[in-house]
Amino acid sequence: MRQLTTLITVIWLCWTWHAHSQICNNATTTLRGWQDIAALAPCTTFTGSLAVATDFDSPLLEVEGPETILGSVIVANVPNITTIAARNLSTITEDCMLSNLPLLTNLTLPNWSSVSTLKLDRIPTPNTLNLQTTFQQVTNLYVTNTTLEALPALVLPSAQMENLVITGNEFLDTVRFEAGNITQMVTIAGNGGTMELTLPNLTYAYDMEISNATQINMPLLHSVSQNLVIDWNSASNISLDRLSFVGSALSITDNSQLGDIQLNQLVNVQGDLDLTGNPQVEQIDGLPVLSFVGGNLTLEGQFTNISLPSLHTVTGDVVLQTSDDAFNCSSIPADIASGSYTCNAQTSHSNSTASSSHGQGSSFSGGAIAGTVVGSVTGVAILALLAFWLWRKRNHPQAPLSAPPYEQQNNFKYDTPHAPTNTTSWMQQRSPAPVELPASRSPPLTPPPLVPERSDRRPRSGNSAQRFPTISIDRFRSGSGSPGVGSPDDTSPSPVTPLTGLERMGTTSGSSGVSTFESRHGY
Numbered sequence: 001m002r003q004l005t006t007l008i009t010v011i012w013l014c015w016t017w018h019a020h021s022q023i024c025n026n027a028t029t030t031l032r033g034w035q036d037i038a039a040l041a042p043c044t045t046f047t048g049s050l051a052v053a054t055d056f057d058s059p060l061l062e063v064e065g066p067e068t069i070l071g072s073v074i075v076a077n078v079p080n081i082t083t084i085a086a087r088n089l090s091t092i093t094e095d096c097m098l099s100n101l102p103l104l105t106n107l108t109l110p111n112w113s114s115v116s117t118l119k120l121d122r123i124p125t126p127n128t129l130n131l132q133t134t135f136q137q138v139t140n141l142y143v144t145n146t147t148l149e150a151l152p153a154l155v156l157p158s159a160q161m162e163n164l165v166i167t168g169n170e171f172l173d174t175v176r177f178e179a180g181n182i183t184q185m186v187t188i189a190g191n192g193g194t195m196e197l198t199l200p201n202l203t204y205a206y207d208m209e210i211s212n213a214t215q216i217n218m219p220l221l222h223s224v225s226q227n228l229v230i231d232w233n234s235a236s237n238i239s240l241d242r243l244s245f246v247g248s249a250l251s252i253t254d255n256s257q258l259g260d261i262q263l264n265q266l267v268n269v270q271g272d273l274d275l276t277g278n279p280q281v282e283q284i285d286g287l288p289v290l291s292f293v294g295g296n297l298t299l300e301g302q303f304t305n306i307s308l309p310s311l312h313t314v315t316g317d318v319v320l321q322t323s324d325d326a327f328n329c330s331s332i333p334a335d336i337a338s339g340s341y342t343c344n345a346q347t348s349h350s351n352s353t354a355s356s357s358h359g360q361g362s363s364f365s366g367g368a369i370a371g372t373v374v375g376s377v378t379g380v381a382i383l384a385l386l387a388f389w390l391w392r393k394r395n396h397p398q399a400p401l402s403a404p405p406y407e408q409q410n411n412f413k414y415d416t417p418h419a420p421t422n423t424t425s426w427m428q429q430r431s432p433a434p435v436e437l438p439a440s441r442s443p444p445l446t447p448p449p450l451v452p453e454r455s456d457r458r459p460r461s462g463n464s465a466q467r468f469p470t471i472s473i474d475r476f477r478s479g480s481g482s483p484g485v486g487s488p489d490d491t492s493p494s495p496v497t498p499l500t501g502l503e504r505m506g507t508t509s510g511s512s513g514v515s516t517f518e519s520r521h522g523y
Contacts, residue, residue: 033057041065049094054078059103064088067111076100083108090114098123107131116140125149125171135159141177143169150174166191182206188213193234203242223247227271231255236280241265249295253277262286269293272316276300282324283307296339306331314338321345 024043031037032053040046041064049071052061059082061075068091075084076099083106084098092115098104099121108130117140124147137159143151145168162184166175169191176198182205188197189211196215207226210216213233223245230238231253237260238252249271252261259280266287272295275284284299285307296316299306304324311332317339320332329343 031056031061037061037063044068045070047071049074052076052078052081056081059083061085067091069093072096079103082106085109087111092116095119097121113137118142120144120146120148122146123148139163141165143167143172145169147171151176164188176200177202180204182208186210227251233258236260238262244268246270249274256280260286263290264288266290267292267310269295271295272298274298287311297337303327308332312336318342 024040024046026048028049028051029036029040029046030051030053033056040050043066045068046066047070050063050069051074054077056078059080061081061083062085064086065088066086067088069089070093072094073092074095074097075081076097078101080103081101082103084104085106085108087108087110089109090111090113092112095117096115097119098107099119101123104123105126106128107126108128109132110130111132113132113135114137115135116137118138119142121142121144139161140163141161142163143166148169149171150173151166159179160181160183161177161179162182163186164177164179164182165185165187166172167187167190172191173194174196175188175191178201179199180201180203182202184206186205186208188195189209191212193212193214195213196217197210197213198215198217199221200217201220202218203220203222205221205224205228208224209227209229209231211230211232214235216230216233216235216238218240220242221240222242224243225247227248227250228243228246229249229251231251233255234257235255236257238255238258239260239262241262241264243263244265244267246266246269250266250269251272251274252258253274254277256278257280258278259282261275261278261281261284263286267289269290269292273290273293274296275281276298278301281301282303283305284303285305287308289310290308291310291312293311293314293316296319297314298317298319300319300321302323304322304326306320306327308331314336315338318332318334318337318341320329320343322345325345327345329345332343334341
């Protein structure tokens with residue numbers, strides 16, 4: 001009998017353990033009513049995910065039993081629920097999503113201290129909010145489109161987060177997180193215009209965007225790996241005294257009440273630096289050690305002074321624009337820009353409006369445009385005068401030049417005693433009119449006619465005395481008779497015109513005169 005009792009006990013324990021294991025280990029359990037919730041009571045650890053059906057039949061969701069859920073909890077799109085309570089729950093290893101619960105008034109999770117991802121979306125402000133005062137672990141937090149006025153319980157003393165996203169919460173006026181590092185994204189934007197943001201322990205963020213805040217307190221923030229965007233806030237000052245490095249763009253824009261920017265330790269901005277649309281900022285003097293900007297530097301506003309004493313390199317464009325007439329463009333030298341340099345200021349000082357280009361180009365100020373117009377008009381006038389001068393020269397030619405001196409006209413070299421090879425001077429080529437020679441000059445000598453060659457002459461052979469006849473010079477001098485030409489046996493006379501001035505041509509009496517005459521006539 002005792003053995004039978006023991007056997008029954010063992011069987012019951014095995015059945016209980018099997019039933020327990022089936023209840024507490026399930027991939028996904030859907031809770032549709034109080035019976036499903038009661039089945040979880042024996043489980044201290046539930047492995048799997050719990051999801052509340054959209055047609056849950058009770059306004060109360062009170063889970064007793066599980067302390068640890070190795071999975072996710074999803075309560076979404078359940079219009080009737082007013083209360084969510086899990087007094088023993090301490091850990092959810094994956095996601096917890098509370099979404100679109102319009103009637104939720106009581107949220108009681110007093111021991112809950114650890115979750116991987118918490119998503120609060122489209123929920124009202126509960127009348128009773130009983131949460132753990134300190135969360136030890138929240139890897140990702142998303143609070144979007146709620147009517148929550150505060151998140152007082154979500155304090156993360158030294159945790160490392162991945163994502164912190166708080167957007168679209170119209171009535172949220174206080175946000176305080178004590179996370180030390182946020183390794184992916186921080187987006188706190190589009191919330192109520194009275195929100196005060198405090199991140200007292202934050203030292204590092206991967207990417208950060210902050211807007212619609214009246215106060216921004218991040219006293220320990222040291223570096224941002226990607227973008228840091230602070231825009232559309234109503235904060236009166238931004239003080240990031242420990243910030244030294246921004247890995248991409250730094251943008252502080254469109255902050256209507258911002259009057260002071262203090263980035264006293266900022267040295268390096270790897271992307272664009274944009275300080276625009278802050279009408280209350282009169283001086284930019286809170287970047288004393290900024291030395292490098294890896295993109296464009298754009299400073300626009302109503303400031304009277306810019307002081308960037310350590311800045312030596314801007315790899316992009318530099319744009320300085322202010323409506324204050326006391327601004328001096330020389331406070332930022334143009335040679336720091338690798339791209340274009342543009343400075344526009346409403347001022348009468350010539351050195352306060354400048355535009356130069358080292359790269360693609362730059363915009364022009366009013367003075368530069370005026371100078372361009374004046375230069376263009378002057379150039380057109382000069383071209384018109386030049387065209388008129390050319391037209392006048394073409395239609396009104398100058399009078400012909402006077403004849404050159406006589407020496408130039410007769411400076412020709414003759415190859416033979418015949419007529420010169422070039423009988424037309426350069427002036428005669430221009431004007432066909434003959435030029436009279438001066439009376440004091442004698443005309444050129446006329447060479448004597450050549451003696452016709454006899455048909456009975458002997459062929460040319462031997463020396464010159466045998467080839468050519470001898471002319472007697474004495475006969476020409478005496479003037480008597482007709483000189484004989486030909487060989488001694490030639491008796492037929494040939495008429496020869498007396499040569500006048502042979503002595504001037506270089507001939508002399510005797511045999512020397514004959515040889516000279518022959519050489520002059522090319523025989």
